[in-house]
Amino acid sequence: MQINAPKLIFYALLFLGLISYPLAAMFDRPVSVFGLPLFYAYLLFIWTAFIMVLYFLSKSLSKNSRGE
Numbered sequence: 311m312q313i314n315a316p317k318l319i320f321y322a323l324l325f326l327g328l329i330s331y332p333l334a335a336m337f338d339r340p341v342s343v344f345g346l347p348l349f350y351a352y353l354l355f356i357w358t359a360f361i362m363v364l365y366f367l368s369k370s371l372s373k374n375s376r377g378e
Contacts, residue, residue: 314371321367325360329353 327333337352344351 314367318367321360321363325356326361328356330360 334349335351338349341348346354
């Protein structure tokens with residue numbers, strides 16, 4: 311588990327930085343993407359990407375713990 315701990319911390323800080331005010335404010339425009347305001351589409355994309363990264367990290371962690 312300690313092998314992936316630095317990766318997990320890195321990705322958590324990266325995604326926290328992506329939803330911080332300066333970057334998120336860049337997407338607060340009156341534009342729609344697939345019927346969603348750009349800001350909400352950006353947050354939905356970041357949230358989905360974070361869940362996918364966590365899934366793949368946990369999958370690789372379980373492979374390492376089983377010895378595959």
